[in-house]
Amino acid sequence: MTDHQVHTLPNGIRILFKHSPSPITHCCFVLNAGSRDELPQKEGLAHFIEHLLFKETARRNTPQILNRLELVGADLNAYTTKEYTCIHASLLKQHLERTVDLFEDILFHSTFPADEMEKERGVILDEISSYLDQPEEAIQDDFEEYLFKGHPIGNNILGTPESVAILNGDDIKQFITANNNTHQMIFAVYGDYDFKKLVKLCEKYFGSVPENSSEKNRIAPGPIQQGIYALQKPISQTHCILGGRAYPSAHANKYGLLLLNNILGGMGMSNRLNLEIREKHGIAYTIESNYTSLTDTGLFSIYFGTDAEKADKALKLVHKELKKLRDNKIGTIQLKQAKEKFIGQIALAEESRMSLIISMAKSLMDFNRIDSLEDIFAKINAVTAEQLLEISNEIFDNDRMITLLFEPK
Numbered sequence: 001m002t003d004h005q006v007h008t009l010p011n012g013i014r015i016l017f018k019h020s021p022s023p024i025t026h027c028c029f030v031l032n033a034g035s036r037d038e039l040p041q042k043e044g045l046a047h048f049i050e051h052l053l054f055k056e057t058a059r060r061n062t063p064q065i066l067n068r069l070e071l072v073g074a075d076l077n078a079y080t081t082k083e084y085t086c087i088h089a090s091l092l093k094q095h096l097e098r099t100v101d102l103f104e105d106i107l108f109h110s111t112f113p114a115d116e117m118e119k120e121r122g123v124i125l126d127e128i129s130s131y132l133d134q135p136e137e138a139i140q141d142d143f144e145e146y147l148f149k150g151h152p153i154g155n156n157i158l159g160t161p162e163s164v165a166i167l168n169g170d171d172i173k174q175f176i177t178a179n180n181n182t183h184q185m186i187f188a189v190y191g192d193y194d195f196k197k198l199v200k201l202c203e204k205y206f207g208s209v210p211e212n213s214s215e216k217n218r219i220a221p222g223p224i225q226q227g228i229y230a231l232q233k234p235i236s237q238t239h240c241i242l243g244g245r246a247y248p249s250a251h252a253n254k255y256g257l258l259l260l261n262n263i264l265g266g267m268g269m270s271n272r273l274n275l276e277i278r279e280k281h282g283i284a285y286t287i288e289s290n291y292t293s294l295t296d297t298g299l300f301s302i303y304f305g306t307d308a309e310k311a312d313k314a315l316k317l318v319h320k321e322l323k324k325l326r327d328n329k330i331g332t333i334q335l336k337q338a339k340e341k342f343i344g345q346i347a348l349a350e351e352s353r354m355s356l357i358i359s360m361a362k363s364l365m366d367f368n369r370i371d372s373l374e375d376i377f378a379k380i381n382a383v384t385a386e387q388l389l390e391i392s393n394e395i396f397d398n399d400r401m402i403t404l405l406f407e408p409k
Contacts, residue, residue: 011211012183025191028088032184044159055116151221188361238311239406243301265289283310325392
């Protein structure tokens with residue numbers, strides 16, 4: 001038996017429901033449209049649209065949109081990624097219809113007035129400046145630009161000051177028409193409702209949305225251009241990020257790499273990089289690794305920040321840990337402990353119900369299915385030491401990696 005229910009409206013919009021006997025509801029509307037779908041010179045458009053959804057509709061002005069949920073104590077927010085746009089809200093269960101009404105209004109009846117566009121353009125330009133002032137954030141964006149050079153995946157989600165400055169109403173209309181396919185939209189609810197009544201509510205508000213079957217033309221990125229890059233910045237520390245391409249979402253080695261990432265530099269203080277570089281040598285306050293999978297590619301990276309004179313030693317220690325994983329199979333006891341740790345972290349993460357319902361919606365979008373926790377745990381437990389060795393030699397191959405350094409001027 002599944003722990004969720006799905007219903008598809010005639011226009012293609014899917015309703016995903018997971019029951020919870022809680023007075024608090026978490027819901028999200030996920031669209032399969034993100035920054036990688038932008039045309040050249042239109043970088044930042046998906047994020048710009050996300051901001052403008054909260055500005056004005058055919059029947060609401062900005063204060064009415066913002067107050068619609070805030071007046072009943074609910075929380076409304078949104079974000080844009082390389083592949084998705086997501087609007088989400090947390091609320092008391094009795095306010096669901098108010099929320100669905102607002103979602104439908106801002107998603108399908110926003111008017112994008114010129115004066116609001118100019119205001120929000122200024123806000124986003126300030127947001128870009130803010131990120132540039134945070135080297136630990138900016139280096140991630142620059143790293144992705146090198147890793148996916150010449151491909152939309154490598155573009156900054158926020159865009160550039162030059163691209164944001166020229167975005168206009170026609171760009172918005174063209175992007176929405178080309179990318180807002182109703183068959184690639186999911187409204188997901190985690191709360192205490194009768195599913196049939198929820199479907200009727202969604203039919204009332206989303207049922208009249210015109211069907212859009214536009215198909216995307218997403219192209220996988222070309223070969224990586226391996227290299228070491230150093231940029232001089234007005235900063236006091238050296239920031240470093242290294243890594244390369246990794247497995248896409250549906251790859252058979254995905255769970256093996258997720259486990260390997262957790263062993264190397266994932267959550268908690270007991271990962272290998274933290275123990276070696278921070279605890280043993282005391283040369284970096286923050287060191288972490290990350291694996292992000294997309295529909296047709298992925299990326300793995302290790303980040304650290306340290307004093308300029310310690311950067312070379314820190315980088316050598318990182319490569320030493322990667323070499324250990326390439327050269328040596330993880331022992332039976334170590335592997336068992338690593339699996340138990342990772343499974344426990346995933347189970348605890350499910351307590352974040354908003355994250356869970358968004359994750360479920362994205363899984364339904366990408367794979368047309370949602371794995372149960374038991375399914376996920378089984379996939380992790382099926383990972384072998386031989387598989388981890390094979391993954392390490394593929395993903396941590398020095399000839400397939402890029403290193404980017406932000407160095408003090």
